[in-house]
Amino acid sequence: MADTFASDDAAVDDGLAKIVTGMLERVDDLGDSLAELIDSAAGEHRLPLEDLHASCRAELRNVLRALAGEAPLYTTIGASTGRRLAQKDMPEAVVVTGYRMGFRHIWELLIAEAEATGLVDDKGLVAAASSIWRFQDIMIESAVSGYRAAATARIRTAAQEHSALLDALLTNRSLDLGMLQATLDVLRMPRYGWFAVLVAELPSAGPPALARTEEALRRSGFHSVWHLQADAQVGIIQLGRPGQLEELAELLEGAVTRRAGLSPVYEDLYLTGAHRWCARAAMQSRGAGGRSVTVFDDHLVAVAAAAVPEIGQRLAGHVFGPLDELPQAERKVLIDALETWIDCGGSVEETAKRMYCHPNTVRLRLRRIRKHTGRSPADPKDVAELCLALYALRQKPAAADPAHRGTALAASRQRGR
Structure with a gap:
């Protein structure tokens, strides 16, 4: 939106110009009366009176000068008002209502002055009304635009602050007691x-x-x-x-x-x-x-x-690397048998039920695991290694690091088990 709006209407009616000029001479008093009117209707959404009076005077002077043809309508004033009210958490609807009350007040003042002075006939009032309502639309649009830009910036800033504080809490970086309290307030x-x-x-x-x-x-x-x-x-x-x-x-x-x-x-x-x-x-x-x-x-x-994945993956490579000598399908059968046996609490019978095979088949597969890995399902220390290595393998299926397979296989053979 442009910073100013100049009406393309014909020259302002002389009578209307005289009335508006007279209003400009007492614009501060008129602005104060408008501020009191808006304040009385504000309910819980009230601005500090000093701010409201200053805003009404500036807005009224801007509109009256444009109406008299003395200057263009400065839309930047509306945008500034919108931004300021957004920063004060004033609802957008209240901002729009305030502008409508202000322009209605200007119209009522013009009618009263026209009747009292006789300087403007009905035709002149119709032309004035057209300008007033056009100015109202322009100023509301500029105020809402400024309001939404400021509101968006506040939301973005609040989100960034929220994210920074939460990140500090989650990582304990620079989290002194002051920042901790600020974080608790935000959260x-x-x-x-x-x-x-x-x-x-x-x-x-x-x-x-x-x-x-x-x-x-x-x-x-x-x-x-x-x-x-x-x-x-x-x-x-x-x-x-x-x-x-x-x-x-x-x-x-x-x-x-x-x-x-x-x-x-x-x-x-x-x-x-x-x-x-x-x-x-x-x-x-x-x-x-x-x-x-x-x-x-x-x-x-x-x-x-999972807590120290480098160690887990190295262990998985040492324990299960020797199984890579087997065909892929056979390797999978042995590892699945071990995993099911662990899930069944070491019960061969329960493992056989889950895998739909004979218990002796389970025992055979466990003996083959011992042969290839060098870890016995009957030795508590070996079972601990098998469990940790299996969990590491499931967390990263390609866990058996090729760089360690030769070492793992040699270690297995040296153990002779």
């Missing part, structure tokens, strides 16, 4: 209570399901705040009591669309950074237990394999 959370962190993997395509997850939590009485990171969405969730973690996990299981990790419950928001690490490690364990949401405390072995 509308107390420092002490019962909290859990959720880290959920972003979908491969489409927008993250932040809003849907937050709405599901809100409906169930959980307050949460969310932060979108490069590879995950992170939520801090406030619980009503410490025993709600299982209920929360069940709720999230139906709300998240990708794998996710849930931290243990903690009582001080200052500790959020450490629990975000726990939640991320749980997420990286890739759905331990066959669920989308992995609770940190429920799958500590799987989480341990």
